[in-house]
Amino acid sequence: MKRDTYVTDADWNRFLEFSEKLETPFVVINLRTIKKNYIKLQNHFPYAHIFYAVKANPAPEIISLINELGGSFDIASRFELDKVLALGVPPERISFGNTIKKAKDVEYFFQKGIRVFATDSKEDLKHIITYAPGSKVYVRMLVENSTTADWPLSRKFGCHPDMAYDLLVRAREKGLTPYGISFHVGSQQRDIGQWNDAIAKCKYLITSLEEEEDIKLQMINMGGGFPASYIQPTNDLSEYASEITRYLRDDFGDDVPLILLEPGRSLVGDAGILVTEVVLISRKNNTALFRWVFCDTGKFNGLIETLSEAIKYPIVTSKDHPAAKKGEVILAGPTCDSVDIMYEDYKYSLPLDLKVGDRLYWLSTGAYTTSYASVEFNGFPPIKMYIME
Ligand SMILES: Cc1ncc(COP(=O)(O)O)c(C=O)c1O
Incomplete structure (x- = not known):
């Protein structure tokens, strides 16, 4: 294992000087690397809106940096929300991405000005209908990713596309805006083709909703899954970007919906x-x-x-x-x-x-x-x- 394939000599020397006197154990975060990663991701996906998945590392300095860079935030709980708002992030740049939440948390988010909610079940949608009236709602779709993602997120989150369809129809009936579809192909996903399958399912769902229900979804949230540099090799981010962009063009032509990304690991x-x-x-x-x-x-x-x-x-x-x-x-x-x-x-x-x-x-x-x-x-x-x- 060669250290300089992961950390440049300049960064390594700066880190050694910074950390030499500190008592172990500890983690040192290099903010410059996060800035570089953010800019790289944005350059590779110039059409996408980046929602940082705060759970990956909720350090205030990281949140403030991403806020300054114009990023948005995927929030998992009331506590993350309080933290991000206290650091001056406007509510329009926040979405409540956790599909497992209490009714009173939905109400809390709504009171704080959040108007974008993820869901994947009837029960949860009921809470959004009641406590976040008129909000945008997107449905997380179940995707299988357990063999090629090093940290899979399947099974627990998302619902079958048929149910996603029903939830979006119900959302409109109850005065919410059916906003889009999300998926997460699994964290540290080493098989880029997983996005192809997921995007194809989104296409199918979007077309069916439009043709059968006159519901025009606006966005696809493609989640995280982009790699950090560990021992198991991955393709470069540029490869992910060019392939995924091609999948989107193949399926949607010139009518690609608004694309959201929710990177955690790949940024920090x-x-x-x-x-x-x-x-x-x-x-x-x-x-x-x-x-x-x-x-x-x-x-x-x-x-x-x-x-x-x-x-x-x-x-x-x-x-x-x-x-x-x-x-x-x-x-x-x-x-x-x-x-x-x-x-x-x-x-x-x-x-x-x-x-x-x-x-x-x-x-x-x-x-x-x-x-x-x-x-x-x-x-x-x-x-x-x-x-x-
Ligand atoms: C809803 C959601 N979005 C984004 C992420 C971030 O994924 P990653 O760290 O693979 O970028 C996660 C990770 O758990 C997640 O649950």
Whole structure:
């Protein structure tokens, strides 16, 4: 694993200087990387409106940066909403993207000026009809993505296109604006073709609603799924953009609806470096082939996406140098739960002279790390985050 394929020398040196005296564990976020990623995404999809999925990393500095860049926000809860509004984001640039919400939360969002709501069920739509009258509603469509997305989001969210159809018809009957369709092909989606299938379903739904019900949907929300840079290779974003744009043109010609994107991981993932210190190195018997390397943070405090070894972060150590001899390890966290093993099947090779107290740098850890950290498991406080301007 070559560090400079993930972080430039200039950024790496700046990060080392910034973080050298900080006590581990922590995550450093490089705001410049997020700005660069945002601009790159917008340039590749010049026709799309970007709604940052705040859940990926809700740091105020990130929200403010994206606000300054003119971005909009996909919000999952009342608490995210309060945070984003307090930072000066206008309600017109916010949508309530969570299909699982309380009636009183719908009411709260409406009172705060939010007029765009996602749904995927009759019960939830009922709440929107009652507590957010006249709002725009879009329906999340179920798409299957469990084998090619590293962090799939299928099953729990969305409904079958037939039900999406019924919900949009019902929305209009009850005075809402049937606004569009959304889907999420799964996070860290490595198969670009998944968008093709989803867009084709949108086309079918949009055409049927127009022809049979005279409902003209305005938008497609293509969700997230765009990649961050982990160990498993992906195509470059430019490849995603050109293919997806082609799918849209193939299906819709010159009549492409308004396109929304909801990136999380692809904007902030590469901006983070999580730093841990080695607490213990041991072997389980005298002839064991692998060393266990225990770090001062793990699954419960920043590294939850190593569940099932789903996300494989690039890792470098303070002992990495070109001539370093390496051996395979099992990587585990510090808590007294045996689930707290990050990688056991997939073997990382770390320097043989790695010692207690050395640092491990987990690259591309800006997304879904700090926001997922537990509050006090084994007494450990949630992992700290520092922002590098
Ligand atoms: C509704 C919704 N939109 C967007 C995202 C962001 O997806 P990603 O991090 O793959 O960009 C998520 C992730 O969970 C989501 O649930």
